[in-house]
Amino acid sequence: IINGTERVITTLEDLAPNKIMVEFETRYGEQIEVAKVFSHRRGYRALTVVERNKKSLLEVSFPSISGRINFVTIVRALGVETDEDIASMVSSDPEIVKFMLENLEEAEVWTRDEALEKIGNRIAAGQIKEYQIKRANYVLDRYLLPHLGNEERYRLLKAQFLGRMAEACFELAIGRRGEVDKDHYANKRLKLAGNLMEDLFRVSFNRLTRDIKYQLERANMRNRDLSVATVVRSDVLTERLNHSLATGNWVGGRTGVSQLLDRTDFIATLSHLRRVISPLSRSQPHFEARDLHPTQWGRICPSETPEGPNCGLVKNFAQMVEISTGIDDETEVKDLIFDRLGVMPLAPFLVGDREVPVSYATELEAQDDELVYEETYD
Known part of the structure; x- marks a missing residue:
């Protein structure tokens, strides 16, 4: 009262957050493939977009940065530097790997430091180099896919998620999947x-x-x-x-x-x-x-x-409708999917002197049985 x-x-009815949605968009008379995620975390909502332009190159856009940035640049800034790791992170399908190799050949940077410098120059043009890199790290942690976390240790998870978005774009391009029906409940x-x-x-x-x-x-x-x-x-x-x-x-x-x-x-x-x-x-x-x-x-x-x-x-609402609520407690979610359902985590493992996601670690384990794997965090 x-x-x-x-x-x-x-x-209020709204689109599901933190879910990859792919669709075709027409720009300047060209049809491009787009994967979108409305990343939602504690009241903050950020739209992250991965799109495949008319040159078949992947580009990423997210809040606090103007325009679009090359996909390989973003992934290398997140810590996945080698071409092999980037390609296997997106997909192991030969048809999709072929598209990914085109992106790697057109890459603008080759190391993580170069990628951070390029992003920092876009965000804080005219500032000193140290400030640009600091600002680039802050933006990647805070505004890129915030639902995965806002600390440095979550960057490999963000790179893995971007790889899934890129794979969805390529699958849409080759006809392996259709556009997402936004009206589906x-x-x-x-x-x-x-x-x-x-x-x-x-x-x-x-x-x-x-x-x-x-x-x-x-x-x-x-x-x-x-x-x-x-x-x-x-x-x-x-x-x-x-x-x-x-x-x-x-x-x-x-x-x-x-x-x-x-x-x-x-x-x-x-x-x-x-x-x-x-x-x-x-x-x-x-x-x-x-x-x-x-x-x-x-x-x-x-x-x-x-x-x-x-x-x-x-x-x-229909007469007998029953509304279910989501689970916000991260501990309960991890206990359910990792312990009870047996899902493998994407947390990075330490292989030698470098961190790699679980999928890479298992591949390396098959190649060399003498490697020792140490989990860095849950």
Whole structure:
């Protein structure tokens, strides 16, 4: 109840994060293959794109860096330097390796240091070399595939994931796989009230901490006695929460998340509480997104949708739908897939003096039985 009125937080439908989606795009009259991932970590969402241009070369783009960077440059900056390791990281299929060899022949850099210098020159042009390399390392750790981690020890995992994206591009190019159906409900995720309130509270709490820091600095400059009552302004957090709940304007530029609860009758109230809204623009056709998809069977009501511009974009849950929630605890996930299901981790192992992913280590083990493998981290 906000300002005396009943309001409801509606469910948001969005594309699944951290999942590779491949499609064709047309640019300047040419059709290119694109693999996208909406990497999501603790409220931060970053779009990472690997595309195969008209020259059959792979390019990567991600936030905080302008334009696109050569795929081999990014992978070498992440620590995979040799041509053999890069090619085997993408695929062992001869047809795909042929495409990968073309990329390696056109490589712009040959070592990790050269790759970091090139990326740093793009990010911090005109700065000294040490700052450029430091900035390049920071950007690779923080903004490239953040869902895998934001520390240096996760770089080989990021290189492996980019290799999977590159393989998906090549498979799309040779017809081995088709475009991902974005309207398939396996590629959708629903944000319920808990997820939406988590996003709102995270932004509101960060705003409160910044305000506390400002109040502390101001009191210190004026030589005032510090007290909790004067430093912490509780209304900063409350006003931010109330404003979003009252207007429906949510973090990330989303609108209409909070709505006035329909109390026409009991059925109308239940319908409003079970409503699902799409973030797509109402002014655009979006014919495929508005259509009824077979995978909505048993999940979304096939008939209850408004007429007019909202048709197909505003939906309702089916009568007996049951919503499952994802697992956020990383320890539980690792315990499930590694211990119970027997999945092999992609964590790098130490072979001689260099770190290599598990797949490379097993290949080297077959070649030389005397090598000793030591796991560097879980």
